Amino acid sequence: MDLLEYQGKQLLAAHGVAVPRGAVADTVEAAVARATEIGYPVVVKAQVQVGGRGKAGGIKVATTDEEVRTSAQSMLHRPLKGHLVRRVWVEEASAPAREYYASITFDRSAKLHLAMLSARGGIDIEEVAADDPDAIARLHIDPLDGLSPAAVRDLVQRARLDPEVTDEVSAIMLALWVAYRDGDTELVEVNPLAVTAEGRVVALDAKVTLDDSAAFRHPDWDGWRADEVLDERERRARDKGLNYIGLAGTVGIIGNGAGLVMSTLDVVNEVGGTAANFLDIGGGAGADVVAAALDVVNSDQNVRAILVNIFGGITRGDLVAQGIVEALERVELHSPIVVRLDGTNAEEGRAILAGHASERLLSEPTMLAAARRAVAVAGGAAT
Secondary structure (H helix, E strand, O other), X not given: OEOOHHHHHHHHHXXXXXXXXXXXXXXXXXXXXXXXHHOOXXXXXXXXXXXXXXXXXXXEEEOOHHHHHHHHHHHOOOEEOOEEOOOEEEEEOOOEEEEEEEEEEEEOOOOEEEEEEEOOOXXXXXXXXXXXXXXXXXXXXXXXXXXOHHHHHHHHHHOOOOHHHHHHHHHHHHHHHHHHHHOOEEEEEEEEEEEEOOOOEEEOOOEEEEOHHHHHHOOOHHHHHHOOOOOHHHHHHHHOOOEEEEOOOOEEEEEOOHHHHHHHHHHHHXXXXXXXXXXXXXXXXXXXXXXXXXXXXXXXXOOOEEEEEEEEXXXXXXXXXXXXXXXXXXXXXXXXXXXXXXXXOHXXXXXXXXXXXXXXXXXXXXXXXXXXXXXXXXXOXXX
């Protein structure tokens, strides 16, 4: 789950990271009241999970009640880069003298945590990595050893930050590590980590991604989850307990196992199509789960064909086939289904599908053939 900026700042502040004083508001008058309490000047920030808010008019400095009112009116309940703004964050204005970049995430290739620090903050770290990769100091962290003060000081020195803030930045990096570790996050990123004219080091922004698999340890996340922005497809999938990620293509994808689904996306792309989603029904999915998955994919109006790719181990091919048949009876599908079944009880499953074969229910023996068929049905140029 990706947190909004103000939620990320609340988490970081709870673990000792310095952030500007601020408060959230969901009405114009509440924004004015929060600004008055904080004291001018303030910054009004639209709370949406998208970059480039400042250039899009989503971050504005205000020095009076009227300026706050005007800024909040221009943001609240209006779209910003395709996202509806439901709340604004009002915080004390800071005048950064220097801007750094700091983050901790997980490096899957190294199977270690990774801390990054750069003196070139305030711009996308991808740009820095492309233009001047040496400007980013990196430190892999063994989860058994953790992050030591000595290792942090070395990281700060390698990042070539201003020497006079070494102690303060080191303390903040240690606090970020605690927030990352104890907060069960997959990413904590501060950009910019600013040095003010007074010499304070504060997090002017916060990007935090929580590890959903740790939610059982954090009942307090429920309040944040209520504010999570999902498109209707993803919300429908969550309600049904499905592992779904919406994409922008025309071929709906259903498979069992994350590796198989990702491979299916690659094959669809390889033969000239575009995937509309990632949907993994898991290793032991029965008829009800398959029917629910088809219902979710069918809700996407951009989908023109649905590719069901099943390799049965725990999952039984006959139950998958039965789920598809039930879905055809229960849901008015607006797209043809192309099915590839292999593995456990695949012959029985193919027999069930053969008994209901039509222009709306097609079957292919291999993943490649099924992908080509689905792309062709969706109007793509299968190769």
